Amino acid sequence: MQIARIIEISKFKDQEVTIQGWLYNKRSSGKLRFLQIRDGSGTIQAVVFKGDVSDPVFQVCDELTQESSVVVSGIVAADKRSSLGFELQVRDIQIQQIAKEYPISPKEHGTAFLMDHRHLWLRSSKQHTILKVRHALIRASRDFFDGQGFTLVDAPIFTPAACEGTTTLFETDYFGEKAYLTQSGQLYMEAAAMAVGKAYCFGPTFRAEKSKTRRHLTEFWMIEPEVAYMDLDGDMDLAENFVAFIVQRVLESCQEELKVLERDITILEKIKTPFPRISYDEAVKIIHDKGLEFEYGNDFGAPDETAISENFDTPILVHRYPAAIKAFYMKKDPADQTKALCVDMLAPEGVGEIIGGGQREDDLDVLLAGIKKHNLPVEAFNWYLDLRKYGSVPHSGFGLGIERTVGWITGITHVRETIPFPRMMQRLTP
Amino acid sequence: MQIARIIEISKFKDQEVTIQGWLYNKRSSGKLRFLQIRDGSGTIQAVVFKGDVSDPVFQVCDELTQESSVVVSGIVAADKRSSLGFELQVRDIQIQQIAKEYPISPKEHGTAFLMDHRHLWLRSSKQHTILKVRHALIRASRDFFDGQGFTLVDAPIFTPAACEGTTTLFETDYFGEKAYLTQSGQLYMEAAAMAVGKAYCFGPTFRAEKSKTRRHLTEFWMIEPEVAYMDLDGDMDLAENFVAFIVQRVLESCQEELKVLERDITILEKIKTPFPRISYDEAVKIIHDKGLEFEYGNDFGAPDETAISENFDTPILVHRYPAAIKAFYMKKDPADQTKALCVDMLAPEGVGEIIGGGQREDDLDVLLAGIKKHNLPVEAFNWYLDLRKYGSVPHSGFGLGIERTVGWITGITHVRETIPFPRMMQRLTP
Numbered sequence: 001m002q003i004a005r006i007i008e009i010s011k012f013k014d015q016e017v018t019i020q021g022w023l024y025n026k027r028s029s030g031k032l033r034f035l036q037i038r039d040g041s042g043t044i045q046a047v048v049f050k051g052d053v054s055d056p057v058f059q060v061c062d063e064l065t066q067e068s069s070v071v072v073s074g075i076v077a078a079d080k081r082s083s084l085g086f087e088l089q090v091r092d093i094q095i096q097q098i099a100k101e102y103p104i105s106p107k108e109h110g111t112a113f114l115m116d117h118r119h120l121w122l123r124s125s126k127q128h129t130i131l132k133v134r135h136a137l138i139r140a141s142r143d144f145f146d147g148q149g150f151t152l153v154d155a156p157i158f159t160p161a162a163c164e165g166t167t168t169l170f171e172t173d174y175f176g177e178k179a180y181l182t183q184s185g186q187l188y189m190e191a192a193a194m195a196v197g198k199a200y201c202f203g204p205t206f207r208a209e210k211s212k213t214r215r216h217l218t219e220f221w222m223i224e225p226e227v228a229y230m231d232l233d234g235d236m237d238l239a240e241n242f243v244a245f246i247v248q249r250v251l252e253s254c255q256e257e258l259k260v261l262e263r264d265i266t267i268l269e270k271i272k273t274p275f276p277r278i279s280y281d282e283a284v285k286i287i288h289d290k291g292l293e294f295e296y297g298n299d300f301g302a303p304d305e306t307a308i309s310e311n312f313d314t315p316i317l318v319h320r321y322p323a324a325i326k327a328f329y330m331k332k333d334p335a336d337q338t339k340a341l342c343v344d345m346l347a348p349e350g351v352g353e354i355i356g357g358g359q360r361e362d363d364l365d366v367l368l369a370g371i372k373k374h375n376l377p378v379e380a381f382n383w384y385l386d387l388r389k390y391g392s393v394p395h396s397g398f399g400l401g402i403e404r405t406v407g408w409i410t411g412i413t414h415v416r417e418t419i420p421f422p423r424m425m426q427r428l429t430p
Numbered sequence: 431m432q433i434a435r436i437i438e439i440s441k442f443k444d445q446e447v448t449i450q451g452w453l454y455n456k457r458s459s460g461k462l463r464f465l466q467i468r469d470g471s472g473t474i475q476a477v478v479f480k481g482d483v484s485d486p487v488f489q490v491c492d493e494l495t496q497e498s499s500v501v502v503s504g505i506v507a508a509d510k511r512s513s514l515g516f517e518l519q520v521r522d523i524q525i526q527q528i529a530k531e532y533p534i535s536p537k538e539h540g541t542a543f544l545m546d547h548r549h550l551w552l553r554s555s556k557q558h559t560i561l562k563v564r565h566a567l568i569r570a571s572r573d574f575f576d577g578q579g580f581t582l583v584d585a586p587i588f589t590p591a592a593c594e595g596t597t598t599l600f601e602t603d604y605f606g607e608k609a610y611l612t613q614s615g616q617l618y619m620e621a622a623a624m625a626v627g628k629a630y631c632f633g634p635t636f637r638a639e640k641s642k643t644r645r646h647l648t649e650f651w652m653i654e655p656e657v658a659y660m661d662l663d664g665d666m667d668l669a670e671n672f673v674a675f676i677v678q679r680v681l682e683s684c685q686e687e688l689k690v691l692e693r694d695i696t697i698l699e700k701i702k703t704p705f706p707r708i709s710y711d712e713a714v715k716i717i718h719d720k721g722l723e724f725e726y727g728n729d730f731g732a733p734d735e736t737a738i739s740e741n742f743d744t745p746i747l748v749h750r751y752p753a754a755i756k757a758f759y760m761k762k763d764p765a766d767q768t769k770a771l772c773v774d775m776l777a778p779e780g781v782g783e784i785i786g787g788g789q790r791e792d793d794l795d796v797l798l799a800g801i802k803k804h805n806l807p808v809e810a811f812n813w814y815l816d817l818r819k820y821g822s823v824p825h826s827g828f829g830l831g832i833e834r835t836v837g838w839i840t841g842i843t844h845v846r847e848t849i850p851f852p853r854m855m856q857r858l859t860p
Contacts, residue, residue, distance in 0.1 A: 131583060
């Protein structure tokens, strides 16, 4: 018999098919048993009428526990009451396994309990719906850069030197040497951009930050484009086009998922380019106008970002932060040497920074002076300095954090639910 | 003026455009200068005729060194002699930077020298062509699984327990605990398959092996599908369809690249399903029939794999290895309990194993006995054992190593050239 996945059930109208799945829920009414069967692609109501099946099959319905694995055969019948549009009129049920008492019941559980059972919690409708949006978003991200002529150039995870201090780096013994887990593929993408013109990497990055906020993971995924001959304005164009594209794609391809997550999509539908571009100075003025305390020259904290972004319906691009609080590789603004040609994208609804990037310093002597000023070991950067000796060009790029972006688009406020197996300061299992 | 990328140059026939790139090579002949300009998307010959440009522009041609960054404007003219089909009749040249003497010249360099200059070596035609094939192959891999209804479920990199001994694991301090870098996402994909039916992960994996062969990297990328309700035969179907698909896609989308790499594509064109399926026992017979020494019951070494696979034009599927040499989670063959329901795919031309996988043990008691027999810490596997308590189903999957597969398809024999920044036992830089 034809094995059908629930997501494709409409292809099998009035045919007999077999569904391989698990019992999600059930109820009974006289000679009827209603089984909610999930197979990972969707959920269907399987209706068992006593007259349609053998006695043992009817009896088995009462033995089925939540998450028991079952193979159910029946006729696909149109049903206007169901959101799927179809139900299954059962003819046979084969039990794979009667599940032991399932730890996750419809009752409320604490977060720690659910996180301890993340391997099972993923089966819950909301959790695997978030994963499907994550998948769609990652796919859209790759499609965007692939469609614009970028070459994927995977950055290494093991890096040899602690470029910006070791306090937030994870360290490992590498055959007697010390190696560190990457915090960003940027420096490697700069080398790649000089080879392929437009490069991007996409992979996990690591920060050993002792932060327990809803925005922090120790292991998170970033997509990082880098383009030769692109300046800060081009970088901001690329960033806003990219984010508008992935939002649009998720709106198109994840309508059902966003419904399950009860996301207000009217908010997402407003995400159109151009996004507002404001300078650091203008952003500080917004904060001060709201009567908040903020010392000019500092970086923005989460409450500051919220205060700035709540003035806008779309993400905003905040550019030209004070150079003093930015990394050594940022190019300074020729019009004001105290400012860096950098940009952060802040998402609305209190989500905060989802993109950080900017134009890189392309002058050998200025870059070398910056490395020395930051007390960084020059020899570790010799290869990076080579990029300024052999055909240096203006170039820019950015990194987008996948988890914060998934959180924003799905309306999930804590990043721990936006990645299948989150790793946080106090969470290394399962 | 219109900025053009060389890959799209045919769109600009007879128009004046600007190319932003680097000097790859040059030669001169009387009143003509021929500049090979690369921009990362391709290479074009820019022809400078003394009468067409100002004197300083003509003179600058003689100052240009290899890898100098230049912005060249001119008319796109059809040219049948060039493989691109077009050349640029130069009107103006602006120099970004005259490069210092470039370390990589057309003369032969040793591998260690080239690997030390990997950040520059990537600019060489062959090297970035390999990267483009790698990109195409990764894209095809994702398209295959996305097209078959799989959900991407990223596996974690940090894992809490040393599941199969610590000798080949990289370890890090995780806020006072020990964490290990993942060797495979499989166990997590098993949990994911129970949630979404068909799951895959794609990311870097790590092995601290003290191997210096052409097949080994300490950091390599794997794509790992896992499917609920799929047995070993289904797993072999999936593996062969997947590999045939990505070979076909690379043949279609990388014709130019395979030409640059001088790959004999007639070999790749023979890669059609079904692939031969032979048992371990049959494979051993092939080895013995060739008069090679091999002790029945052992795992195959590289020379054994070559001996087996050279009998075939396509990859082959070798199944049912002795259970004793396979991991604890492999399901045993009901027809012969000494064998595991596992499969390796061996690629032809001496490439060897590119896929390893099989059907997983789904019985709680058998799995638990296996964990104990292998002297593994049961408590570390409690979450994994949960998958056999709550709706256990037959399930299977595999992992394909990206670098070996890129090596096979491009005809590059050493994996170090199939990843942008290779990490090997004695290579952690640049």
